[in-house]
Amino acid sequence: MEKYFEEQCEFIKCKPGCCSCCEVGEYPFSRLEAEYLMSGYIKLDKRVQQKIKKEINQIKQNNLKYYKCPFLQEKKCVLYNYRGIVCRTHGLAWYDYDEEKIKLPYCVNLGLNYGKVFDRETGEVFLQNPVKERLTIDSILRSPEAESYELECGEIRPLIKWF
Numbered sequence: 001m002e003k004y005f006e007e008q009c010e011f012i013k014c015k016p017g018c019c020s021c022c023e024v025g026e027y028p029f030s031r032l033e034a035e036y037l038m039s040g041y042i043k044l045d046k047r048v049q050q051k052i053k054k055e056i057n058q059i060k061q062n063n064l065k066y067y068k069c070p071f072l073q074e075k076k077c078v079l080y081n082y083r084g085i086v087c088r089t090h091g092l093a094w095y096d097y098d099e100e101k102i103k104l105p106y107c108v109n110l111g112l113n114y115g116k117v118f119d120r121e122t123g124e125v126f127l128q129n130p131v132k133e134r135l136t137i138d139s140i141l142r143s144p145e146a147e148s149y150e151l152e153c154g155e156i157r158p159l160i161k162w163f
Contacts, residue, residue, distance in 0.1 A: 004092055004131050011127070013112040014091050020107050021090045022072040026065060028137050031154025033084035034162040037071075040082030048078055056163045067160065084159075089135040093127055102130045 005012060029037065041049065055070040071079045077087070091113050096103045102125045108114045117126045133139070140146065141153040 001088055004135075007129065008092055008131070011093070011114045011117060012091055013107075013115070017075045018107070018112065019072055019075050019077075020110055020112075021105065022069045022077065022087075024066050025069065025086075027069060027084070027159035028086055028156050029084045029159045029162060030137060030141055030156045031162075032141075032152070033137075034159070037079055037082045037084065040079040041071075044078060048073065052078075056160065059160050060163065064160075065158075069159070085135075085137045085140055089140075092131050092135060093125070094131040094133065094135050096134070101125075102127055 041052070044052075051073065052070045055068075059067045059070065069077070071077055077083060091105050091107070093102055093104050093114050095101075104114050104118060104125060108118045109120065114125070114127065118124070119126070137156055141151065141156070146153070
């Protein structure tokens with residue numbers, strides 16, 4: 001992952017406070033990732049935990065499919081070091097072999113990541129070297145590499161469904 005971000009650094013504009021990717025999503029997490037996330041959650045201050053619980057309850061009560069990540073507090077991920085693959089890979093452009101096109105992160109529409117190689121009017125992408133691997137949770141956790149380590153990640157489902 002570090003190598004990909006290094007290769008693409010001239011197009012990446014992520015910085016503290018930039019959180020549009022966390023404002024509306026479904027956030028697929030495997031059981032393994034959800035457990036790791038919760039190992040960070042239990043270390044949080046009790047007031048922060050209560051605020052997160054309240055947000056989770058509101059999301060569930062309103063039966064929202066897309067929502068602000070409950071761990072985004074004051075434009076900052078309070079569990080940044082424990083975040084899942086979907087969070088770690090967001091921001092990179094990658095080539096989708098099924099659709100035969102380059103996929104860009106949502107923030108390109110805000111003029112951020114890859115903004116200088118994307119024409120918003122035509123939708124054309126002028127990028128020579130996107131990441132060639134699929135960077136989805138399924139493709140990473142079910143990859144031959146993961147299988148060779150006999151990695152058991154468990155079921156994958158939207159983050160909110162783990163609560």
